[in-house]
Amino acid sequence: MTNTTSHDLIDQVLDPGSFISWDTAPVYGDISDDYRATLDRAREKSGVDEAVITGEGTVNGARVAFVLSEFGFLGGSIGAATARRIIDGIHRATDGGLPLLISPASGGTRMQEGTPAFALMVSITTAVYRHKDAHLPFLVYLRNPTTGGVMASWGSAGHFTFAEPGALLGFLGPRVVELTTGTPIPEGVQRAENLAARGVIDGVVSPGQLREAVVKIVDVLRPQTTAAHSLDAAAITSPEEPRIDVWDAITATRRTDRPGLRNLVGRLSEHLIQLSGTGDGRVSPAVIVALTRIKGQPCVLIGQDRHAQPPHADTELGPAALRFARRGVALAHGLGLPLVSVIDTPGAELSAAAEEAGMAGSIARTLGELVDVDVPTVSVILGQGCGGGALAMLPADTVLAAEHAWLSPLPPEGASAIIHRDTDHAPEMMREQRVSAFALREAGIVDTLIPEHPDAADEPDEFTTRVLCSVATALRDLASDPTKVGREHRFRHYERWAIEQG
Template identity: 50%
Template structure:
């Protein structure tokens, strides 16, 4: 027996999400277009049924003491449909939020644009989309909570543009409403597709949360997305002397492959704040990459971290990973956050699916995006750094390396197979190709080496804490690079690699 998702009204949602007594309405009497007698009757009935004067409520309030602008649909008012008066109300609220420098939380629940108003209401989605675009271009957060149900033009405009998008459990979410689909095509739409949990599995939304959980999630996001009221002093860099303590690079390669070695998840778990995101937002999710918002000290960042596969011999990055990474790069630019990329990979996926998915092109586009990124950036060599999968996340203003990390076009065994037709010369190839931190420092690539005290796997928590401190220090140094010099400095860094010798 299926259970129907309960619909929460706009006023009830605001009572749950906003601090008690903090809501201030921005709404004025809606100016409706010319009405037919039947449409006027529909509007009057909707007002009586819903207790609202239109299908959206707008205003501002506080969430855990943080000011936030809100736009919330009232589904009981003509199924939350958007007519010209609602378009004007939404646009006015977005514009005001932008002018007041407020983050914006949207909570749509709608069947789409209002059929009684036809094409003009439909065209209103363009104006709303433009208002959201301008809000985001101002560097202000736009957060979306998709409620049951959200379909049609609303889902295809302001419902799908969030920097962070989460959804109500069990909510019906999709472009074409199932009733319309059945009327048009004479058959039922497949079950389980247009449901929030499925959208999460497919990487279309970042989380599924109840209304009661939403305030904590919004507050966590804004702790990272918004600067502190009082800027902290810049931390001093630590551990910048490159040294392998006389260790042979082949020993470092073997240490980096220890499955107990700290990974991206442990680094993020040691951050001062962290909020995981999910997928590309375009229907893909690759477990080889972790996308998150994080704060290291007072440094607010988007983090793209390669996650080592649990089973040896498997590759850790496919084309969907890089499309997810490029979502993170765009977030960093739109929100004025620093970008941190964490490299720890056995190599890119080698498969027909990866080739057909455009892996090579995604590596190229990732490189291009990173070189041209307007945000401050720090790349991190955490462990293994093999091939194009590593190169795709490498370009940055500053680069940190763990003491036993390395970077090479192929794993040493692969390089040995190419040159010697055998993997037995892997140790010699690792030395000859100069893949270790001492050489990378000498090339001019690495700025900061984090000491492992022999092996990070022996003290994983302490190492992760040292690494987080290093990230905070290097992000602070990347931030002080003048914006008009940032891209030229990156260009010169990679053009001049190796000219200093090692």
């Protein structure tokens, strides 16, 4: 395939005429005459003076910083001068408070410079994490080919990672792997499309589509707009008393036509960027993770997709799903954004594979990270809240629940089987165990109920609107009162709640 050059990328992603170079002439130390001649030939052949160019430009009018590899210059390899230019560019982006797009196309370390150049991957990664610690977006666009130390350091450190179609991406290139191990990498394994399907990267997009993605990300991350305050208060008035029996409510949440997370995502699609997996080779359709805006307020959304789980589909809420959700928690922390968690599951996966993959530990880690993350958090029990899989995504500064939603330690039929050795007593058990949204509010587990008129499945559009308005109101209220936000508030709240239950 034809390699996309740095200038091709500038032409297709930036607003015309907006690119401003930050580069100064590279300085080399004591190098051999042969190496100096090699550098001269590389400049003449590629038309650039080093293997990266840095600068800034605008994308749809918004300033964005860039570090772009030029594969035509010694295969995009990284030497000391290259590393210094990359680090200087990252620091300048950080100091300027700019989103940063890095686009490597590199075979890795420059072999003429050896181990000292190889170790500079640490220095580049340090600069990247300094940028991320400032809660500034770090976007990666992997071009063909990207391998070696670049792929194994700053090329895999993005908040969002995209790749160009057909790009060869991997720890080491296929020729090196085969010569080193004697075994070839199967065809297609190191291609962008396979890595996207495996959850290693977030998507495969052309340079033109990359512009659209950058525009959307920058737009979502702009400061909160006044639209967040244009809410219909009547639409989010909590019902005072139950209008149907607990078991009827549970049955309602199991309706196949009940609106779920997909309805929310569909409504937010104009301002939504979905991640595709954990970033380390795990995917699960049971969970959706996205950067979005809800009524003008930027946030990270993590949620359980009821329509991807049984009985609607075959994907269960397993360890990979919760690991994916934790990536969303990390993204919210990394960008300093509120986190919205949506709960709607018939339960976590029960299988030998789930046990061997650490199902219980995945629940524990997700639960702990939601308690510990130091950003405003809102959780919504949208329907079914069954067992540890639901509990894992519950902790928040503000907890909302749909009127017919519920939360229980086990599936209702399972609870009945334990006590009565049959499933016939499930309705009675659920009434006794105080699982309903109203009982949860009375116990202090839930703060606000979202009404259903008479049931969410009968009015999916109206219900979806009320959910989004309720979440937006909760986010707005948390933004206006810092004393009700963050890990210390959550620590005090859940400790106090435990004392009250005693």
